[in-house]
Amino acid sequence: MPIQYSGIIDEHNWVRKNSGLFDICHMGEFMVQADLAKANLGNLVTINLEGMPQGACRYGFMLNEQGGIIDDLLVYRIDSAEWMIVVNAAASDGDFAHLKEHLTGAMRIENISQVLGKLDLQGPLSADVLEDLAGPGIKSLKYYTFGYFDILGERIIISRTGYTGEMGYELYMPNNKIPQLWEKLLNDQRVKPIGLGARDTLRLEMGYSLYGQDIDKNTTPLEAGLSNFIDWNKEFIGKGSLLKQKQNGVLRRMICFLADSRRSPRHNYRIIYKDKDVGAVTSGSFSPSLGFGIGMGYVKDEISLGEQIILSENSISINAKVTAKPFYKNGSAKSGEKK
Amino acid sequence: MTIPENLLYTKDHEWARLDGDKVTMGITDFAQGSLGDITFIDLPKPGAKVEQSKWCATVESVKAASDVYAPFSGEVLKVNTQLTGHPELVNKSAYDAGWFAVVKISDLEEKNKLMNSTQYKEYIQGLSK
Numbered sequence: 206m207p208i209q210y211s212g213i214i215d216e217h218n219w220v221r222k223n224s225g226l227f228d229i230c231h232m233g234e235f236m237v238q239a240d241l242a243k244a245n246l247g248n249l250v251t252i253n254l255e256g257m258p259q260g261a262c263r264y265g266f267m268l269n270e271q272g273g274i275i276d277d278l279l280v281y282r283i284d285s286a287e288w289m290i291v292v293n294a295a296a297s298d299g300d301f302a303h304l305k306e307h308l309t310g311a312m313r314i315e316n317i318s319q320v321l322g323k324l325d326l327q328g329p330l331s332a333d334v335l336e337d338l339a340g341p342g343i344k345s346l347k348y349y350t351f352g353y354f355d356i357l358g359e360r361i362i363i364s365r366t367g368y369t370g371e372m373g374y375e376l377y378m379p380n381n382k383i384p385q386l387w388e389k390l391l392n393d394q395r396v397k398p399i400g401l402g403a404r405d406t407l408r409l410e411m412g413y414s415l416y417g418q419d420i421d422k423n424t425t426p427l428e429a430g431l432s433n434f435i436d437w438n439k440e441f442i443g444k445g446s447l448l449k450q451k452q453n454g455v456l457r458r459m460i461c462f463l464a465d466s467r468r469s470p471r472h473n474y475r476i477i478y479k480d481k482d483v484g485a486v487t488s489g490s491f492s493p494s495l496g497f498g499i500g501m502g503y504v505k506d507e508i509s510l511g512e513q514i515i516l517s518e519n520s521i522s523i524n525a526k527v528t529a530k531p532f533y534k535n536g537s538a539k540s541g542e543k544k
Numbered sequence: 545m546t547i548p549e550n551l552l553y554t555k556d557h558e559w560a561r562l563d564g565d566k567v568t569m570g571i572t573d574f575a576q577g578s579l580g581d582i583t584f585i586d587l588p589k590p591g592a593k594v595e596q597s598k599w600c601a602t603v604e605s606v607k608a609a610s611d612v613y614a615p616f617s618g619e620v621l622k623v624n625t626q627l628t629g630h631p632e633l634v635n636k637s638a639y640d641a642g643w644f645a646v647v648k649i650s651d652l653e654e655k656n657k658l659m660n661s662t663q664y665k666e667y668i669q670g671l672s673k
Contacts (some may be wrong), residue, residue: 208580208607209580212580212581213580213581213606213607214581214583214606215581402580402606402607406606466584467583467584467604467631468584468586468604469583469584469604469606469609471608471609490606491583491584491604491606493606498584520599521602521609
């Protein structure tokens with residue numbers, strides 16, 4: 206996946222208004238056959254698996270005993286006892302080892318990352334584009350659900366999910382057919398290829414965390430402000446540590462901030478509040494949609510929304526205010542509406 | 545990529561257009577292309593003293609923040625205030641609408657440390673090898 210094709214800002218804006226295609230073949234996919242009554246799969250993720258209907262996807266975490274995030278992931282319920290788990294590329298091998306070590310009672314567990322590819326089609330026109338290829342059924346897919354569709358002679362999983370804040374899809378296609386699917390989708394005038402640069406600015410405008418940068422095995426979902434992806438009504442690895450953290454309070458917490466200029470906060474810039482160094486920026490960028498610098502990072506103590514902070518490195522000093530996520534509030538992900 | 549013949553160039557990819565004891569400066573087409581979409585430019589203030597090869601501006605793109613160095617020592621006479629609201633002018637027109645500043649040169653001899661267009665072209669070709 207290159208950094209850019211036509212240019213980061215151009216690609217970014219294209220996804221917000223039209224439809225952009227991302228080559229995400231590097232992601233990891235595991236197939237797990239496990240009956241929840243007999244296997245402890247639920248213990249390995251923070252998601253309520255029992256409550257998931259067939260055809261649903263859920264976002265959540267795999268945690269270590271300390272409550273640190275081994276990975277953030279998507280779980281797909283294929284059948285009552287069949288699951289697909291989609292994980293980050295860099296964490297994939299570790300995730301699979303962790304699964305194999307802790308999973309008991311499962312009938313099968315397989316890492317299919319080498320044979321399964323993935324393309325993301327994102328943007329408000331994506332439904333129209335994909336309808337031509339996959340049939341009208343694609344338009345009845347609801348947010349965070351998936352279905353099987355026939356494309357290029359293959360029966361593939363398509364989910365209405367994504368990492369941009371726009372309505373869109375993730376298409377799981379066998380690797381050998383990916384080039385064909387890529388070309389076919391790009392033949393549509395409404396579709397442009399999108400690189401890593403715009404993928405990052407799009408996700409950051411939504412306040413989505415990037416694994417390895419905003420979250421990792423030394424940060425917990427509580428610190429990262431992601432506790433709404435935890436089902437507290439069940440047991441899971443790391444729950445004890447999280448409960449303790451909940452009781453004692455977290456040592457750092459994620460904040461989002463909006464600069465008062467076009468200047469971009471960047472990774473590792475210091476966060477200054479009331480003349481004190483209180484933390485560091487994990488992600489920062491110029492926001493093409495807003496025309497201002499945006500970012501997020503961890504600070505020691507809570508800072509209220511609207512408070513002024515300074516982001517600095519050497520001679521650079523950027524005034525910003527603490528704000529709520531998402532930065533970009535006009536995303537079509539849930540509504541599916543065109544803009 | 546364009547490299548106008550009548551300009552002087554630095555190894556850090558700034559250009560300089562001489563006019564008597566004044567020089568207009570900016571960053572080259574090669575520089576803007578490598579930076580990608582430019583989103584912000586921090587310019588020196590008129591009246592400020594700049595030194596050859598020392599910091600005089602910062603350019604931010606979606607990818608990175610980069611320092612810009614003065615091609616000549618001297619005093620900043622004026623800066624291109626258009627760039628504050630429209631930094632993308634540097635992407636569109638690196639040598640004209642995207643100029644950064646005009647500097648009153650204190651030592652014209654400093655031009656001997658700069659490259660002409662032929663030398664700069666060879667320099668860039670060397671970088672990509």
